[in-house]
Amino acid sequence: MSGARGTAAAEVYDEEKGQWSALPDMSTLRYKCVGVTWQGSFHVVGGFAESTLTASDTLLTPGTTVLQSSALERSSAEVFHCSRGIWEILPGMWQLDVPPNQIVAVANRLFSSGDCLNCWKGHVEVYDGELNIWSIWDNSALPELSLLASLPSSAQRLYLTMAAVGTQLYFLAGYQVPSGDDNFKTVSRVHSFDTNAAPGLVPAWSSFQPKMEPDDIEDGSKELFSQCCSVQLSS
Secondary structure, eight states: OOSTTOBOOOEEEETTTTEEEEOOOOSEEEESOEEEEETTEEEEEOOEEEEEEOGGGSSSOTTOOEEEOOHHHHTOEEEEETTTTEEEEETTSSOSSSOBSOEEEETTEEEEOOBSSOSOOSSOEEEETTTTEEEEOTTOOOSOGGGGTTOOTTOEEEEEEEEEETTEEEEEEEEEEEEETTEEEEEEEEEEEETTOOTTTSOOEEEEOOOOOGGGOOOSOOOOOOOOOOOOOOO
């Protein structure tokens, strides 16, 4: 993002040409927003947003540009329709003033687990495009993900990021735990949630420790990271 006020600019990458090219500007300056491809269109959701008003919209001197922010814009999304090459604003797609942390698409649904102030809110939420609302996904409520990993109560979560693979939501987490003599170490865990699990019949949550090479064993502090993605490699 270009500065604290965000940007309305967007670009698209052409794999064949190996280059980026500019798209039309969005109607709103945004930062701390989230981008996700869903139903064949690219969605830019939430963020701290400011619309750009021209002199014709105001009583000010011609040529003056005014930046204006409202809860309506902060809770909106903009959708780029590739076939038409235009942006469309969707009011109320994100109902909170606080921007989302991550949104991923799974089996034609959008899932979220938190916002930029709290990356885990105790459950997974799913978006209903027809009703334009987010609701708690069945069987996803969990006060703290560390409960899955049998970690000591003194463990502190340092980072958490989410990625979708198939119907699974994977949460990559790092925890700081005591290691004796007033020292600590960082341990990694992967928590997974099966969006297809039948409530009450199949456990939806599971957790495991990622395999690591001996030279990569974690000790002390670990550099934080914010987001990840999944890539399918051909065999």
